[in-house]
Amino acid sequence: MTATSADTLTRRPEARERAQALLSEMTLAEKIGQMSQVEATHGYAPDYLAERLRAGDIGSVINNVDVGIINELQRIAVEESRLGIPLLIGRDVIHGFKTIFPIPLGQGATWNPELVEEGARVAAREAAKCGVNWTFAPMIDISRDPRWGRIAESFGECVLLTSTLGVAMVKGFQGDSLATNGSIAACAKHFAGYGAVESGRDYATTNIPDTKLRNVYFRPFNAAVDAGVSTVMTSFSDLNGVPATGNRYILTEVLRGEWDFDGFVVSDWDSIRQLQIHGLTENDRESACEAVDAGVDMEMAGDAFSGNLSGLVEEGRVSEARIDAAVMKILTLKFDLGLFENPYTDPESLPGYASEPALEAARLAALQSCVLLKNNARALPLDTGAVSSLAVIGPLADAPYEQLGTWIFDGDPDLSVTPLTAIRDFVGEDVDVRYVRAMQNSRSRDTADFDVAASTAAQCDAVLLFLGEESILSGEAHSRADIGLPGAQEELVRRVRAAGKPVIAVILAGRPLTLSDVVGEVDAILYAWHPGTMGGPAIADLLFGIESPSGKLPATFPRVVGQIPIYYSQKNGGKPPNRDNVVHIDDIEAFAPQTSLGMSAFHLDTCFTPLFPFGHGLSYTNFVYENVRVSDDEIELGGTVTISAELSNRGDVEAEEVVQLYTRDLVGSITRPVKELKGFRRERLRPGETRTVSFDLHTDDLTFSGRDGRRVVEPGLFHAWIGGSSDIDLHTAFRIVASRS
Numbered sequence: 001m002t003a004t005s006a007d008t009l010t011r012r013p014e015a016r017e018r019a020q021a022l023l024s025e026m027t028l029a030e031k032i033g034q035m036s037q038v039e040a041t042h043g044y045a046p047d048y049l050a051e052r053l054r055a056g057d058i059g060s061v062i063n064n065v066d067v068g069i070i071n072e073l074q075r076i077a078v079e080e081s082r083l084g085i086p087l088l089i090g091r092d093v094i095h096g097f098k099t100i101f102p103i104p105l106g107q108g109a110t111w112n113p114e115l116v117e118e119g120a121r122v123a124a125r126e127a128a129k130c131g132v133n134w135t136f137a138p139m140i141d142i143s144r145d146p147r148w149g150r151i152a153e154s155f156g157e158c159v160l161l162t163s164t165l166g167v168a169m170v171k172g173f174q175g176d177s178l179a180t181n182g183s184i185a186a187c188a189k190h191f192a193g194y195g196a197v198e199s200g201r202d203y204a205t206t207n208i209p210d211t212k213l214r215n216v217y218f219r220p221f222n223a224a225v226d227a228g229v230s231t232v233m234t235s236f237s238d239l240n241g242v243p244a245t246g247n248r249y250i251l252t253e254v255l256r257g258e259w260d261f262d263g264f265v266v267s268d269w270d271s272i273r274q275l276q277i278h279g280l281t282e283n284d285r286e287s288a289c290e291a292v293d294a295g296v297d298m299e300m301a302g303d304a305f306s307g308n309l310s311g312l313v314e315e316g317r318v319s320e321a322r323i324d325a326a327v328m329k330i331l332t333l334k335f336d337l338g339l340f341e342n343p344y345t346d347p348e349s350l351p352g353y354a355s356e357p358a359l360e361a362a363r364l365a366a367l368q369s370c371v372l373l374k375n376n377a378r379a380l381p382l383d384t385g386a387v388s389s390l391a392v393i394g395p396l397a398d399a400p401y402e403q404l405g406t407w408i409f410d411g412d413p414d415l416s417v418t419p420l421t422a423i424r425d426f427v428g429e430d431v432d433v434r435y436v437r438a439m440q441n442s443r444s445r446d447t448a449d450f451d452v453a454a455s456t457a458a459q460c461d462a463v464l465l466f467l468g469e470e471s472i473l474s475g476e477a478h479s480r481a482d483i484g485l486p487g488a489q490e491e492l493v494r495r496v497r498a499a500g501k502p503v504i505a506v507i508l509a510g511r512p513l514t515l516s517d518v519v520g521e522v523d524a525i526l527y528a529w530h531p532g533t534m535g536g537p538a539i540a541d542l543l544f545g546i547e548s549p550s551g552k553l554p555a556t557f558p559r560v561v562g563q564i565p566i567y568y569s570q571k572n573g574g575k576p577p578n579r580d581n582v583v584h585i586d587d588i589e590a591f592a593p594q595t596s597l598g599m600s601a602f603h604l605d606t607c608f609t610p611l612f613p614f615g616h617g618l619s620y621t622n623f624v625y626e627n628v629r630v631s632d633d634e635i636e637l638g639g640t641v642t643i644s645a646e647l648s649n650r651g652d653v654e655a656e657e658v659v660q661l662y663t664r665d666l667v668g669s670i671t672r673p674v675k676e677l678k679g680f681r682r683e684r685l686r687p688g689e690t691r692t693v694s695f696d697l698h699t700d701d702l703t704f705s706g707r708d709g710r711r712v713v714e715p716g717l718f719h720a721w722i723g724g725s726s727d728i729d730l731h732t733a734f735r736i737v738a739s740r741s
C-alpha cells in the first residue's frame with residue numbers, strides 16, 4: 001500500500017571499497033574538486049574547462065548535451081587528470097528528454113505509477129544517449145498553492161500520490177542497476193518544504209511546523225530514499241529561519257541520521273552563495289562553511305566550495321573527515337554508475353530519439369492525464385456521424401511548443417502533434433474543421449479576431465475551444481497572483497458561447513486555474529495540462545470517444561484565489577462549515593450562503609468547497625460504488641484490515657476508473673486530517689460489469705508523526721471511504737485496538 005514498499009535499487013557491492021581506496025590517494029584539492037559542479041554550456045566547454053579538468057578540480061558538469069563534447073570532457077578527466085576520475089554529467093530531464101511526456105502535474109493526474117516509471121525510463125535512455133548520467137528529478141515538493149509556478153513540476157498536493165509517483169520516477173530513471181546502459185542517477189528535490197513558499201511566490205520564505213514537515217513535506221523524500229534515490233537536492237527556500245541549503249536539521253539529522261540516506265546532497269543552483277543574500281552569512285566563505293556543515297556534499301554551479309573549502313579545512317573549521325564523507329558518496333555513485341569502466345557514450349548503443357515505443361508511451365501518458373471536469377448533457381464524446389462541421393478555436397489548438405510545458409530544455413517542438421493536426425487526421429474528409437486562432441497567445445488582450453471566431457462558431461455544429469496558459473506562465477520563477485484564464489480568453493468564451501452551439505473547452509495549463517467564471521459558459525471541460533509531444537492524438541482520442549477520460553485531479557481546484565491554500569486533507573477545526581449549506585447549480589457546488597448563525601469556517605463571499613475536489617474526474621461511462629465494507633470491525637496494532645467496495649460500470653462504454661481509498665483517524669494526539677488517501681488503483685470495466693475492489697491496510701499505513709516527531713499509530717476509531725474522488729460520502733468504519741480483549 002505505501003510507496004516505501006517499492007523494490008530498491010541494486011547497488012554494486014564493490015563500489016564503496018573502490019571509492020575508499022581511491023579516496024586514500026587523493027589530495028585535499030582533488031577531493032574538493034569532486035565536490036564542485038560547473039556549468040558546461042556550449043561555448044564554455046571543453047577548452048574552457050580543460051585545465052581545471054586536468055587539475056582534478058571538477059567532479060561534475062551541468063548543461064551540456066552534445067555527446068561529442070561530453071565524451072571529450074570525459075576523456076580529459078579520465079586520461080589527462082592524475083587520478084582519472086570520470087565526471088557526473090547533470091541535466092534537468094524533468095518530463096522527458098526529446099520525447100516530452102505530460103508535465104509532472106499531468107502525470108500526477110494519471111495516478112498510474114507504471115506509466116510514470118515508463119516515462120522516466122524513456123527519458124533516461126534518451127538522455128543517456130548523449131552522455132547525461134544524472135538528472136535533477138523527480139521534483140517531489142508537496143504543492144498546495146497553484147499560484148506557485150513550480151506546481152507544474154510536482155505531482156500535486158497529496159502525500160501518498162506524490163510519494164508513489166516519485167518512487168516510480170526514481171525507479172524509471174535508475175532502473176534495476178545504475179550500471180545498465182540507459183540508466184541515470186536520479187535526484188529527489190527540493191529538500192524541503194519549497195512548495196509552501198508564502199503566497200506561492202517562487203523562492204519566498206516558508207514557515208512549516210515540525211509536525212507538518214514530518215507528516216507532509218518530508219514523506220515523499222523518505223519514500224524516495226527508501227527506494228534508493230542516488231542524490232537529494234536542497235531547496236532555495238528559507239525554512240523556519242534557516243535556508244534549506246544551510247539547514248543541518250533537515251540535511252543531516254533527518255536525512256542521514258533518521259533515514260540512513262547514503263547518497264549525496266547537491267545544492268540547488270548557486271544556493272550556497274545565496275545564504276549570504278538570505279542574511280544567514282556574511283560572505284562566501286561563511287556560506288561554504290554553513291553548507292558543508294549542514295550536509296551539502298556538492299555545490300551546483302557556484303564557486304563557494306572550490307574557493308573556500310581548503311582554507312576552512314586549514315583553519316580547522318571544517319574537518320577533513322567531513323570532506324572525505326562527502327567525496328566517498330560522490331565516488332561511490334560514480335562506481336555504481338559504472339563510469340570508471342565505461343566513461344564514454346556510444347549513442348548507437350541506445351534506441352533512437354522519439355522512437356515508436358517512446359511516442360506511444362507519451363501518448364498513453366497524455367491520454368490518462370486528461371481530466372474531464374464537466375460534461376453536461378453528454379456534450380462529449382463528439383459523434384462524427386452527427387457533426388458535419390467543427391470550429392476549432394483558441395491560441396492553444398495549434399501551438400507545438402506550448403503544449404510541451406515548462407522545463408523542456410531538450411524537447412523538440414517539431415515532434416509535437418498538435419490537437420488541430422490530430423483532429424483533422426481523425427475526422428478526415430468527413431467533417432469540415434474550421435480553425436481560428438483568435439489570439440496570438442494566451443495572454444493577448446487583442447480581441448480583433450473575436451468576430452471571426454464568433455461567426456465561425458455560429459456556422460459550425462460544435463465548438464472546440466483550446467484555452468489555457470502557454471508554457472512560460474508556469475515553472476521556475478513563473479508564479480502568478482491571479483490564476484484565471486489569462487488575457488482576453490474569458491471574453492472569447494462568452495463571444496463564442498453567444499453563437500448558441502455546444503462549446504467544449506480543452507484547457508492546456510501548468511496549474512489548476514480558477515475557472516468559476518467559465519465553467520457555466522461551456523458544456524464540457526477537458527483539462528489537458530501541458531500534455532507533451534503526443535498531446536494532440538491523446539486529446540483527439542478522448543474528444544471522439546475512442547477512449548474514455550480517466551485522469552483524476554492531483555490538486556484541488558479553487559473557486560477563487562482567496563481560498564488558497566485549499567486541499568482535501570485539511571484539518572476539521574473546531575467550527576467546521578456545514579455541508580447542508582451547499583447549493584448546486586448544474587451539478588456543480590455553487591455559492592453557499594453564510595448566515596449570521598453560521599459561526600463556522602467560511603468565507604462570506606464564496607463557498608467553502610473547491611470548484612473541483614482532489615481526485616475528481618468524470619468518465620463517459622457511469623461508475624457506481626456500493627457496499628463499502630471492512631473485513632473486521634476491530635484490528636490489533638500490527639494487523640491488517642481489508643476494505644472493499646463493489647464498483648459497477650452502469651454506462652454503455654468500456655472505461656477505466658481510478659478507485660481511491662481514504663481514511664480518517666478520528667482522534668489523535670495531534671489532530672488528524674479529515675481525509676487521507678491510503679490507496680488507489682486503476683480498474684478497467686466493460687459495460688454492465690461489476691467488480692469487487694479491495695485494499696489491504698496494515699496498521700503501519702496509518703502512522704503519523706506525533707508530538708515528539710516519532711511515527712506512531714494510535715488505537716481508536718477510523719473511517720474509511722472508497723470512491724472516485726475525495727468528495728465522497730460512502731464510508732465504513734473500523735477500530736484499532738492495542739490488543740483484543
Ligand code: BGC
Nearest residue numbers: 092136189190236268269476
Ligand atoms: C532549479 C533546480 C534545477 C537547477 C538546475 C535550479 O534553478 O531550482 O530545480 O535542477 O536549477 O537546472
